[in-house]
Amino acid sequence: MRRSVDWPTHAILLLGVALFAFPIYIALVASTFDTGTIGRGDLPLWPGTHLIENYVAAWFSGGGRASPGAVSTMLLNSFVMAAVIAIGKIAISILSAYAVVFFAFPLRMVFFWMIFVTLMLPVEVRIIPTYEVASSLGLVNSYAGLTIPLIASATATLLFRQFFLTIPDELVEAAKIDGAGPLRFFFDTVLPLSRTNLAALFVILFIYGWNQYLWPLLVTTDSAYETMVVGVSKMIGTGDAYNDWNTIMAAAVLTMLPPVAVVVLMQRWFVKGLVESEK
Amino acid sequence: MAAVVLRELRKSYGDVEVIHGVSCAIADGELIVVVGPSGCGKSTLLRMVAGLEDITSGEIAIGGRVVNRVEPKDRDIAMVFQNYALYPHMSVFDNMAYGLKIRGLAKAAIAERVNRAAAILQLEKLLDRKPRQLSGGQRQRVAMGRAIVRDPQVFLFDEPLSNLDAKLRVQMRVEIKKLQQTLGTTSIYVTHDQVEAMTLADRLIVMNGGVAEQIGPPIALYERPETVFVGGFIGSPAMNFVPGRTAETGAVVLEGGALLRGPAAPPGRAVTVGLRPEHLAIDGASPIALAVDLVEMLGADTIIHGHIGGRGPGLLARLPGTVAVKAGETVPLTIAPEHVHLFDAATGKRLPPP
Numbered sequence: 004m005r006r007s008v009d010w011p012t013h014a015i016l017l018l019g020v021a022l023f024a025f026p027i028y029i030a031l032v033a034s035t036f037d038t039g040t041i042g043r044g045d046l047p048l049w050p051g052t053h054l055i056e057n058y059v060a061a062w063f064s065g066g067g068r069a070s071p072g073a074v075s076t077m078l079l080n081s082f083v084m085a086a087v088i089a090i091g092k093i094a095i096s097i098l099s100a101y102a103v104v105f106f107a108f109p110l111r112m113v114f115f116w117m118i119f120v121t122l123m124l125p126v127e128v129r130i131i132p133t134y135e136v137a138s139s140l141g142l143v144n145s146y147a148g149l150t151i152p153l154i155a156s157a158t159a160t161l162l163f164r165q166f167f168l169t170i171p172d173e174l175v176e177a178a179k180i181d182g183a184g185p186l187r188f189f190f191d192t193v194l195p196l197s198r199t200n201l202a203a204l205f206v207i208l209f210i211y212g213w214n215q216y217l218w219p220l221l222v223t224t225d226s227a228y229e230t231m232v233v234g235v236s237k238m239i240g241t242g243d244a245y246n247d248w249n250t251i252m253a254a255a256v257l258t259m260l261p262p263v264a265v266v267v268l269m270q271r272w273f274v275k276g277l278v279e280s281e282k
Numbered sequence: 283m284a285a286v287v288l289r290e291l292r293k294s295y296g297d298v299e300v301i302h303g304v305s306c307a308i309a310d311g312e313l314i315v316v317v318g319p320s321g322c323g324k325s326t327l328l329r330m331v332a333g334l335e336d337i338t339s340g341e342i343a344i345g346g347r348v349v350n351r352v353e354p355k356d357r358d359i360a361m362v363f364q365n366y367a368l369y370p371h372m373s374v375f376d377n378m379a380y381g382l383k384i385r386g387l388a389k390a391a392i393a394e395r396v397n398r399a400a401a402i403l404q405l406e407k408l409l410d411r412k413p414r415q416l417s418g419g420q421r422q423r424v425a426m427g428r429a430i431v432r433d434p435q436v437f438l439f440d441e442p443l444s445n446l447d448a449k450l451r452v453q454m455r456v457e458i459k460k461l462q463q464t465l466g467t468t469s470i471y472v473t474h475d476q477v478e479a480m481t482l483a484d485r486l487i488v489m490n491g492g493v494a495e496q497i498g499p500p501i502a503l504y505e506r507p508e509t510v511f512v513g514g515f516i517g518s519p520a521m522n523f524v525p526g527r528t529a530e531t532g533a534v535v536l537e538g539g540a541l542l543r544g545p546a547a548p549p550g551r552a553v554t555v556g557l558r559p560e561h562l563a564i565d566g567a568s569p570i571a572l573a574v575d576l577v578e579m580l581g582a583d584t585i586i587h588g589h590i591g592g593r594g595p596g597l598l599a600r601l602p603g604t605v606a607v608k609a610g611e612t613v614p615l616t617i618a619p620e621h622v623h624l625f626d627a628a629t630g631k632r633l634p635p636p
Contacts, residue, residue, distance in 0.1 A: 173367035176334050181381035181428075182355035191380070195371040 027259070034058070034252035041248040057253040066238045066254030068247060071226040074234075074254050081213055081231035082261055084149045088212035089205050091154035097197065100163035101189060105175065115164075122157040127217065134221055144225040153218060159204055166200050167193065202272040209265045231258045284345025284358075284435040285310045286331065286468055291340035293326055301326055302492045303340065308485075313462050313469045317479035317515070318489035324472045325440055327489070331470060332361050332438050345435055360429035361438040364445060366421045368413040368428075374400075375409040378427045399430040402461070419450045426458070430465070437462070437469040443478065455481060476516055480504070488512045506623075510630040513556045513623055519585065524595045525627065526555045534624065538594025540570045544622035547633045554630065556623035559585070562599040568616030572597055574609050586613065 033041055036051035060066075061074045071077075102108075103115050133152050142148030170193070178188045194201075219230045229237075235258055238251045286308040293301040301323045308314050316324040329335040331342055333354035342349050349357050360381075368377050375396055382392045400406045403423045413421055422442060429437055442458070443451045459482055462469050473479055479486055480500045488495045488503065488511070496508045500516070507513035513521045526536040528551045534544045536555060547553070562570075573592040578585040584605040589596050592612075599615055607613055624633040 171365060171367065173363040173365055174369070176332075176354075177361070177363060177367040177369075177428075179334065180332065180354045180359065180361050182384040183380075187384065192369055192371075 030252045030255055033248055034250075034256055036249055038247050038249055042245070053249065057249045058257070061250045061253040061257060066235070066247065066251040068245075069240050070238045070250075070254070071229045071234050074231070074257050076227070077229050077231040077234040078257060078261065080146075080149075080228055081258075083146055084215065084219070084230055085209045085212035085261070087146070087150040088153050088215075089208035091150060092156040092159050092208050093201060093204055095154055096156045096159035097163050097194075097201075100160050100167055101193065103160075104164055104167040105185070105188075118157050118160050121155070122161075130217065130221065133218075137222055142222070144223055144228050146228070148222045149219055149228065149230070150212075152222075153212065153215065156208075159208065162200065162204065163197070166197060170196065198272070202269050206266055206269045210262050213262050284468060286345075286436055286470070287341075287343040288327075288331075289341040289343070291327065291330060291342065292338045293323070293330060293335065294338045299338075300492050301330075301338075304487075304489075304494045305340075306487060306494065306497055308468060308470065311466045311468055312484045313459075313471060313482060314485050314487060315471045315473060315479040315483035316487045316489060317473055317476055319515075320474055322489040323492040324474075324487075324489045328438055328440055328470060328472045331436070332359055333357050358435040359438055360432045360434040360436075361440065362422075362425045362429050362442045364441040366413070366425040366445075368421060368424055370413055373410050373412060374405060374416070374424050374427075377413065377424055378431050381428065381432050395431045395433075396427075399427045402430065402464075403427050418446050419454060422446060422454060426461070430461075435468065437467050439469065439471040439473075441473055442471075444473070444475070451478070458482065477518065480516065486516075488515055490515075506632070507556070508632050510554055510556065510625045513625070517558055517560075519559050519598055519600060521623070522557045522559060522597050524555045524557065524590070524597065526553050527551065528553055528624065528633075532619070534622065536570070536590060536594070538590040540590055540594075542569055542617065542622055543619045544624060545619060546635050547624050551633065552627035553633060554625040554627050556625060557597070557617055558621060559598045559600040561617050561621040562597075562601070562615045563617070564601065564605070564613055565616035566614060568614040570597070570615040570617075572599065572613050572615050574607055574611050574613060576609055577605075577607055579604060588613075 029046070032048065032050050033046060034057050035054040036046070036057075037053050040046065040051065063073055063075065065071070065073050065077075099118065103111060103118075137143060137148050137152055142151065174192065175188070178192060183191060214232060215230070216232050216236070219228075219233050223229060223233075231254075235251070235255055238246075238254060240246055288304055288306045288308075291301055291304045292299060304327060306314070316327060318324045326335060330337050331344075333349065333352065337350050344357060344359070369380065372380065378396045378399060379392045382395060387395075396409075397406070400409055403426060405420070405423055405427055408416060408420060408424075413424065416424065422445075425442070439458070443454050446454060455478055458471075471482060473482075483500050485498060486500050486503055487497050490511045496503055496512045503512055503516050507516060507521075510523060514523065524536045524538075526534050526542075528534050528544075528547045528549050529541070530549050531546055532543055534542050534547070534553065534555055536542060542555070544555070571591055572586065572588040573590075574586055574588040576587040578587075581604070582602070584601045584603070584607070586599045586601065586605070586607060587596070588599075597615075599613075625631060626633055
């Protein structure tokens, strides 16, 4: 370790941090004033005194006047959606990658390419037929409708496939001789070896699920199933509508917390997995 | 423990046949080494015994039971892989215990077996470590421990020492031999290293191009190779091969004109004459005049490279001790008739006595 501090480098880094953190800081500050202060357009740089009442208001009755519901409900909906999507995607894709890599079945490569090809279709292209199917199945306004159509994942399947290909054949054979069947091999060897990938993927997919906007907007009309990201955008009135920016900002800050928590919590796993690199 | 019988084993990938009918009866408790250059089919043969490759035709019997259609886990075998194939996320203890756990042994019985194997292999202090915390030699031991705890009828070794450095390889070779003698388990050992093969084997199978060229005890293969390939593969430095022609009974004319006394053979045949470097000796009245190109002094031996009669076929001689010869000189070499090997020039097979 060098003792002298490299000031210019630190200065540039600090500037970068400030640049990224400032809007978030402003949101945080805005959520600590009363409606009037922000409404006058002179937002101070230092936090005000209405922090608790703004967050309580947002939590129990929502942000702004046009809020589709309480933030607590929407957070719960978003959390359920993101968690189910992340776990579901991982479960489905790890199993399909396991099948594609470790089993020789007819048309194996055809199936692999079928999965691969779906990568080339963006969600927006197939959103109308997807909605049609979801609504025919009666999935509109339900957690199932929010999550199931988003669970299939070609990206995660590819990622697991690439990882499984690095597992030496001899390990598979050793397990065969030891008497481990396909399921046992999966749970005793493949899953523990994949835990770094699992942690990384969970973080990425949870945030992917959390940030879903278009699909929840389409598939939910009942405010009981409103998700946070959609909810925040609905809180902001259009045109000349007067917005209660203080509670809207409180809601926005609350929206950011769960993904941050997931990243912080999983990062410890993630780094641990990286440090214990094993072959 | 059990005898293993291979009957006319063949293996094809699509239209390409890679094993062309190998037969061998391996006795109970025998250590048999399958040796050959890379691509000769030796590993495929072993994997067929293990059940990791399908058998195209032929039969494998372990302890009198035909196992062609038996799953690897039910064949009562244990295999040691070249790259050890240890489970990276399990401790040494769990690596060894895994197979037993799956077989549903009681915890106490597993611990007892693992501890006994660990004691044999001096792994007691390493049982809590992960494979990545072990050296290559220790990992090799764990891989063997995993095989031992199973107490199988047959051990299969697939080039287990080729990832180790030279010194460790010699040491582990001795340990494997000792271990096999103590346990008395029938073993099939695949290697491409002929020294490893010679020192370990009770009997050798020399494979080339998917065919078992010769099967027998190491010394028998050294003394009486049945083909040019076996003659060249077994022994170091390799056997010299010189084209020649048999003259009247008991003599052979080498290309370049030298006349040697050799084993009885029908006269007038084109032959490949095999001469082991260590069987050549300097003798004033001897028939081979070797023009020396290069001399290697190894202390215990002197290795002379040269050409017969200056322009004839190349020849290598290994003479005991230090020999005062310089490049550019000509040395007279001789060889005892019983050490002259005659192979048919066309087929490469040893000439039968007339």
